[in-house]
Amino acid sequence: MQSVNRIGVMALTLLLAPLLIVGCGSPDQPAATAEGEAAPAAEEAAAGDTDAVSQASPWPEEEGAAYPADAELPVRQIPNIPEAAEAYYAPDNYHVIAQTQDPDATPPEERKAGGALTWIFTDDGEKKWRIGDRGQDACSYFFPDMKRVVFTSTRDNMDMPIGNWSDEREYPQGAELYIADLDGSNVQRLTDNEWYEAEVSISPNGEWIVFGRQIDGKMDLWRMRSDGTEEEQITFTDDWQEGAPFYLPDNETILTRAWKRSQYGQVRPTPMTVFTVKHDGTERTQRTFDDTMNWAPYPAPDGRHYVFVRIVEDNNWEIFLGDLEGGEPKRLTYNKSFDGFPSLSPDGTKMLFTRSHGGFMSNLFTYVMDVSSLGIGPDGWTGEVPAITPPEGASGEPVAAR
Ligand SMILES: [Ca+2]
Ligand SMILES: [Ca+2]
Numbered sequence: 525m526q527s528v529n530r531i532g533v534m535a536l537t538l539l540l541a542p543l544l545i546v547g548c549g550s551p552d553q554p555a556a557t558a559e560g561e562a563a564p565a566a567e568e569a570a571a572g573d574t575d576a577v578s579q580a581s582p583w584p585e586e587e588g589a590a591y592p593a594d595a596e597l598p599v600r601q602i603p604n605i606p607e608a609a610e611a612y613y614a615p616d617n618y619h620v621i622a623q624t625q626d627p628d629a630t631p632p633e634e635r636k637a638g639g640a641l642t643w644i645f646t647d648d649g650e651k652k653w654r655i656g657d658r659g660q661d662a663c664s665y666f667f668p669d670m671k672r673v674v675f676t677s678t679r680d681n682m683d684m685p686i687g688n689w690s691d692e693r694e695y696p697q698g699a700e701l702y703i704a705d706l707d708g709s710n711v712q713r714l715t716d717n718e719w720y721e722a723e724v725s726i727s728p729n730g731e732w733i734v735f736g737r738q739i740d741g742k743m744d745l746w747r748m749r750s751d752g753t754e755e756e757q758i759t760f761t762d763d764w765q766e767g768a769p770f771y772l773p774d775n776e777t778i779l780t781r782a783w784k785r786s787q788y789g790q791v792r793p794t795p796m797t798v799f800t801v802k803h804d805g806t807e808r809t810q811r812t813f814d815d816t817m818n819w820a821p822y823p824a825p826d827g828r829h830y831v832f833v834r835i836v837e838d839n840n841w842e843i844f845l846g847d848l849e850g851g852e853p854k855r856l857t858y859n860k861s862f863d864g865f866p867s868l869s870p871d872g873t874k875m876l877f878t879r880s881h882g883g884f885m886s887n888l889f890t891y892v893m894d895v896s897s898l899g900i901g902p903d904g905w906t907g908e909v910p911a912i913t914p915p916e917g918a919s920g921e922p923v924a925a926r
Contacts, residue, residue, distance in 0.1 A: 590858075590859075590860045591858035591859065592858075595858035596856065596857060596858050596859070596893065597856065597893050597894050597895060597897065597898075598893065598894040599891055599892070599893045599894075600891065600892055601879070601889055601890070601891050601892075602620070602645070602647055602648070602649050602889070602890045602891065602892060603648075603649035604645075604649035604650075604652065605624065605643070605645050605649055605652055605889075605890065606624055606625045606626070607624070607625040607887065607888050607889060608622040608623060608624040608625065608640070608643065608878075608888065608889070608890045609622065609623055609640075609864075609865050609878040609888045609890070610622055610623050610662075610663055610664075610865045610867075610878070611865070611867065611876040611877075611878070611890045612664070612665055612666065612725075612867045612876065613647075613666075613867065613868070613869040613870060613874070613876060614644075614666040614670050615666065615668050615669075615670050615870055616670060617869040617870055617871045617873070617874065618646055618647055619644055619645070619646055619647075619666070619670075620644065620645055620646065620647050620876060620890070621642065621643070621644050621655075621664045621665065621666055621673055621675075622642075622643060622645070622664070622890060623640035623641070623642060623643075623661055623662055623663065623664065624640055624641060624642070624643035624645075624654075625639055625640055626639070626640060626641040626643070626654065628641065628657060628658065629641045629656075629658075629659070629660050629661070630658070630659055630660050630678070630682060630686060632660070632686060632688070633686055633688070636686070636687075636688040636689075636690070636691070636694075637688055637689040637690035637691075637885075638660045638686060638687075638688070638689055638696075639660065640660065640661055640662070641654055641655070641656040641657065641658075641660075641661045642654070642655040642656040642661040642664045642673070642675040642677070643655065644673070644706065647874070647876075647892055653707070653708070654708060655673060655675060655704050655708040656675060656677050656679060656708070657679075657708070658679050658682070659677050659678035659679035659680070659681070659682050659698075660677065660678045660686070660689075660696065661675055661676060661677045661678075661679075662675075662676040662677075662689055662699065662722045662723075663675070663676050663722055663723050663724050663725075663768075664676065664724070665724060665725045665726050666726070667726055667730050667750065668726065668728060668729065668730040669730055670706065671705065671706060672703050672704065672705055672706065673703070673704055673705075673706065674701060674702065674703050674714075674724050674725075674726060674733060675701075675702055675703075675704065675724070676699050676700070676701060676702075676721065676722040676723075676724055677699065677700060677702055678696050678698040678699055678700070679700075679702075680698075680700060680713065681696075681697075681698025681699075681700065682698070684696070684697055684698035684718075685697070685698075687699075687720075689722070690885075692738070692741075692743065692765060692785075692788060693741075693788075693789075695720035695722070695738055696720060697718050697719060697720050698718075699720050699721055699722050700713060700714070700715045700716065700717075700721060701713075701714040701715045701721050701722075701724055701733070701735060702714060703750075703752075712752075714733070714748070714752040715752075719737055719738060719739050720736075720737065720738040721735055721736070721737050721746075722735065722736055723735055723736035723767045723768045723769065724736075725769060725770045725771065726750065726771070727771040727775045728771060728773055728775055728870075729775045730750055731749065731750055731775065732747050732748070732749065732750065732771065732775065732803065733747065733748050733749070733750055733752075734746070734747045734758075734769045734770075734771060734778055734803065735747075735748075735769070736766065736767040736768070736769065737757075741785065742761075742762060742765070742785070743765035743766055743767055744757055744758065744759045744760060744761065744766055745757075745758040745759045745766045745767075745769050745778065745780060745801070746758060747803050757805075758778070758801060758803055758804075758805050759801060759805065759808070760805070761782070762785075763784045763785050763786050764782040764783070764784055764785075765782055765783050765784070765785055765788070766780050766781070766782040766799070767780065767781065767782070768780060768781060768820060768821075770821075770822055770823050771803075771823075772800070772823050772827050772909055773823075773825060773826075773827040773902070773905045774827065774907070774908070774909060776802055776803050776804075777800050777801070777802055777803070777807075777909045778800065778801050778802070778803055779798070779799075779800055779821050779822070779823045779830055780798075780799050780800075780801065780821070781796045781797065781798050781799065781818060781819060781820065781821050781832075782796065782797055782799060783795060783796045783797075793816075793817045793835060794817060795815050795816060795817060796817045796818050796819050797810060797811075797812050797818060798810075798811040798812040798818045798821045798830070798832065798846065799811060800848065800909065809912060810912070810914075811846070811848055811850075811912055812846070813914055813915055813918035816834060816835065817833070817834060817835055818832055818833075818834060818846075819832060819833040819834075819864070820832055820833045820864060820865055820866065821846065822866055822867045822868060823868075824845075824868055824872060824900035824901075824904075825868065825870055825871065825872045825900065825901050825902040825904075825905065826872065826899075826900045826901060826902065826903070826904030826905050827904070827905045827906070827908075827909060827910075828847060828848055828849065828900075828904060828905075828906075828909075828910050829845055829846065829847055829848070829898075829900045830845075830846050830847075830848065831843055831844070831845055831846070831856065831866035831867070831868060831875060831877075832844055832846055832853075832866065833863070833864045833865075833866065834853070836855075838860075839884075840859075840860060840861075840862075841862045841863055841864050842855060842856070842857045842858070842859070842863050843855075843856045843857045843863050843864070843866045843875075843877055844856060845898065845900070848909065848910045848912060849910045849911070849912060849913060850912050850913045850914065850915060856875070856893065856895070857877070857879075857893075859879060861879065861880040861881070861882065862878075862879070862880035862883075862884055862885055862888070863877055863878070863879050863880075864877065864878050864885070865877060865878040868895070868900070870902070871901055871902065872895070872896075872898075872899075872900045872901025872902060872904075873894070873895065873896040873901065874892050874893065874894060874895060874896075875892070875893040875895045876890060876891070876892060877890075877891050877893065878890060878891070879891045
């Protein structure tokens with residue numbers, strides 16, 4: 525690419541950056557906030573406003589919050605990294621992998637999600653480097669041996685439509701799954717087709733890759749061996765759109781969420797239900813029973829709890845701690861702007877999440893919450909995934925068998 529064009533692309537990317545929704549299996553934007561209101565913080569965000577974080581204390585108090593300062597457990601922003609989302613910890617509880625805004629990514633079309641590449645950084649912002657170098661990347665994850673990563677990219681299908689990672693009717697069909705070494709070298713392609721594949725993660729023992737695949741508009745969960753062999757479909761649901769699967773500590777039960785195609789775009793926000801399912805397709809079990817949005821569940825290392833996203837008053841997206849056994853979830857974030865994409869460190873002491881500095885899913889930065897006091901670490905794993913006790917008069921409908 526000629527340098528003039530390159531500068532033009534970079535300028536365009538920076539201009540659009542504050543309006544982007546970074547997403548991978550993200551719900552669509554509620555109509556009320558579809559017009560991003562991100563302008564004031566745009567320049568700082570595009571430049572990476574690292575000064576917002578105090579260097580004095582590892583857990584500085586949030587300033588200017590609309591809620592009492594002690595409403596949340598201690599929270600800090602990871603400094604020195606650009607806008608990023610969907611961050612996941614490495615086995616060392618220190619390195620992080622995330623889709624990160626990058627001027628070398630293919631820019632998305634206006635008001636659509638994308639424009640990110642896969643980066644690894646440390647949760648103090650001291651070290652950072654890039655894995656992907658072209659196209660658009662989405663979800664990514666560390667192997668437990670911490671020698672390789674898996675990631676989603678359109679890098680080999682850049683002639684296909686760019687699409688929109690946040691709209692199931694427009695998912696990038698050029699998205700494929702890849703494995704790379706920790707330094708981004710030795711990229712190995714796992715899938716080669718014209719379907720959307722993304723929302724990928726690895727079992728704790730490193731033996732399985734689980735992911736979402738969309739064929740003829742239907743999203744289902746699939747698994748394969750960590751070398752890409754033995755690909756097998758897990759769910760066969762026509763209406764339910766499963767995605768963002770993560771393994772529980774037993775290496776065979778998967779936590780996921782699903783919405784219904786028949787409701788998508790009809791009801792805002794899209795109602796979503798949390799499920800568990802064994803990776804052989806059996807024991808599909810409903811875990812939430814209300815008709816609201818229960819989005820982005822991520823399992824705790826204790827194999828019982830999970831963090832996920834609900835919407836509270838004034839379209840405020842907040843992170844909650846749920847229990848696979850049922851019961852009222854515990855609210856973890858108290859912040860007027862968007863909070864989402866929660867994940868937990870393997871030792872259960874830290875929660876990564878994405879917080880907006882203004883606008884709906886835009887100006888997104890990666891934060892860490894000290895959740896060590898919640899007692900959701902691996903010591904709590906009993907060896908069995910708990911059964912659910914549905915609430916009295918649960919409004920959820922019966923779960924169809926596969
Ligand atoms: Ca399905
Ligand atoms: Ca919030």
